[in-house]
Amino acid sequence: MSCLSGGSVHQDMLHSEPVDIKGVIEESADLFLRESGIAFTLRSNLENGLVRGDRLQLFQLFSNLFINAREARPKALVVNVTLSRRTLADGNPFGLAPGKYAEVAVADNGCGIAKEHIGHIFDPYFTMKKTGSGLGLSICRRIALGHGGAITVSSEPSSGTVFTVVLPAWNVE
Structure with a gap:
């Protein structure tokens, strides 16, 4: 798993x-998945x-994640x-301030990410695509950090x- 957090990053x-x-x-x-006929479900207990x-x-953050998923397995x-x-305490794995957060898990059944690449996918200009710029996931990281949040990834090749x-909650109950 790779984790980047915004506990000490300027907003x-x-x-x-x-x-x-x-x-x-x-x-x-709606724009990046359903229009392409991709199966999508959203479950929320909030x-x-x-x-x-x-x-x-x-x-933009979620659009970039959906575009990546779509391109990984069309x-x-x-x-x-x-x-x-999610309520985070001191010493949480994200390195974030204690408090209430909304957690969004985006899972796909795409081709997965090789172990040797997982530590680099948030790096600017790192791409495994023939036509990719390598900026999509680095932008996701910047946005998550800028919001005082974090983004992590877990993946296994051929398993998605x-x-x-x-992200910090606004009175999530």
């Missing part, structure tokens, strides 16, 4: 407000899925997203990939 958000993260994910999935952030940046792709509440994004 560079354009505009911070309460954002309905479920709505952002649905909108992004009554209030508000996070603190910039809606446009969060839309046929028979399934993307499952789970949205849940799970990206987990943790």
